[in-house]
Amino acid sequence: MIETKVPAFAELSEFASLGSGGEVVFATDDFFATCENMIADSDPIFIEDKYTEYGKWxxxxxxRRKRIAGHDWCILKLATKCVVRGLLIDTAxxxxxxxxxxSIQAACLTPEEEESIPKRISEMGTACNKFxxxxxxxxxxxxxxxLVPIxxxxxxxxxxxxxxxxVLSDDAWTHIRVNIYPDGGIARLRVFGEAKPELPTRNQIIDLVSLLNGAACQGFSNAHYGHPKNVIKPSxxxxxxxxxxxxxxxxxxxxxEANDDGTMKTTGQEWAVFKLGFPGHIKQICVDTNHFKGNYPDSVKIEGAYLGRGDWYPEIDANWHNILKPSKLSAHNEHWFDCESDVITHIKVTMAPDGGFSRIRTFGYISEQII
Structure with missing residues (x-):
């Protein structure tokens, strides 16, 4: 049996999937299955007896099987401008x-070049027209x-x-071209890397922990059912x-048993550390337990630290300070908290005792020192 070792770059943020903000802008052929399926967030499935009017679902x-000159290809717009460190092509x-x-090619398109791309109509059983x-x-x-040769x-x-x-390149890209030779199928494509967003303007409120603004998960205690890097997706x-x-x-x-403030008395907790996209001040936090109905955490605590331009590692004494004290959560709901932080580069999110949530948002301003 051939064993596939998952490389370290697969722990980085992912920029092609629909949930991250990726988009198919062109494909030569969508006959048996549309290109959007390739960047779906879910894992691929197989339904043995499911067919469409065009063939096997x-x-x-x-x-389709190529009966004209050339090969098939598509163009994907990545969620944000990013350096690509690695890819996964899943043929499940x-x-x-x-x-x-x-093979994979890449470019950094201007807004004018993006505007010139014709509007895509995703429809099974079709191919691109001459226009x-x-x-x-x-x-x-x-x-x-x-980026990747044949x-x-x-x-x-x-x-x-x-x-x-x-992928061995330090350049940043907005779009990739996926070539298949000459035809056939790919179940999923994942593009892992590091976001390189444009610098926000002064006094612009942004989500400092958003994937699109360059935030990344840099450590966690447990991810048995779902990875904490999911919670910083824009969708x-x-x-x-x-x-x-x-x-x-x-x-x-x-x-x-319960504490006086209503939170549970616990003997343990789980945590994740995120590097913010830009150093900044957090003014408001949203913790969303959407879909988590019988398994949301009892409470959440958020701390911050300033580490300059460095990354966080478990060996680093980050000198965490409190931004949000342990606060009660509820099922399937958005929880908004006002707060006031110093300039920080990292946050540590601690849930007690265990469980899960869907998204976290940290709205604030970037530090004036980097404007």
């Missing part, structure tokens, strides 16, 4: 119909910088479906797996 992007369930080879192809060719995407893919069996690829959470959820702590008391 597949949970991914699948083009595409066993006799996966794309044999692929759209003529307009998209003005971008000369076939000449974009190459590379063989493996079939979508469980032991071979995950095709990871490290509303779609389900529990699209949030951060821990296992139930085994040291929780046999009989639950």
């Amino acid at each position: 597949m949970d991914g992007w699948e083009t 369930f595409f066993t006799g119909n996966y794309a044999p080879k692929y 759209d192809l003529k307009h998209i060719e003005r971008l000369k995407s076939d000449k974009w910088d190459e 590379t063989a893919l493996r079939p979508g069996y469980e032991e071979t479906r995950l095709n990871f690829q490290k 509303k959470g779609k389900c529990m797996s699209d949030g951060w959820e821990t296992a139930r702590r085994l040291d929780r008391p046999n009989i639950i």
Whole structure:
């Protein structure tokens, strides 16, 4: 059996999926399955007896068997301008119909170039028309910088479906072109890296912990059901797996007791550390337990620290100070808290005793020192 080791870059933020803000802007062919499936947030599934009028239903992007000159390709707009550190091309369930080879190119498009892209209509059983192809060719995407050369893919069996690829480039991009040779299917594409957003203006309120503003998860205690990097996505959470959820702590008391303020008396807690996109002052916090109805945390606490330009590691004494004291949460609800922080670069989010939530927002201003 071939074992696929998950590389370190897969712990970085992801910028192609729909939940992160990724978007398909062009595809040569959507015959069996539309390109948007390839960047869906969910894991791919297979329904054995499901067919459409065009053929077998597949949970991914699948083009028709090529009977004209050329090869199939698509253009994706990434969630934000970012440095790409690695990719995952997942061929799950595409066993006799996966794309044999692929390559990736990238560009940083201007607003004017983006405006020139024709409006996409995503529809199964279709291919791009001559008008759209003529307009998209003005971008000369076939000449974009190459991030991944033509590379063989493996079939979508469980032991071979995950095709990871490290990228060696420090440039930042807004769009990528995904080439498949000559046709076939890909179940999912993930693009991992580091956001490089534009600097906000003075007095502009932004979400300092948003993925789109360059925030990133840099450590956590437990991520049994869902990774904490999910909670900084810009979109509303779609389900529990699209949030951060821990296992139930085994040291929780046999009989639950409450403190005077209504929070639980606990013997343990779980935490995650996030680097903010920009150093700044936090003025308001939202903790969203959307979809978490029987498994939300009892309370949440948020601390901040200033680490300059550095990252956080467990060995670092971050000198955390309190921004939000332990505060009671409830099921399937947005919880808003006013606060006032000094200039900080990192936050530590602690839930007690365990559980999960969907999203966190930290609205504030960037430090005047970097404007």
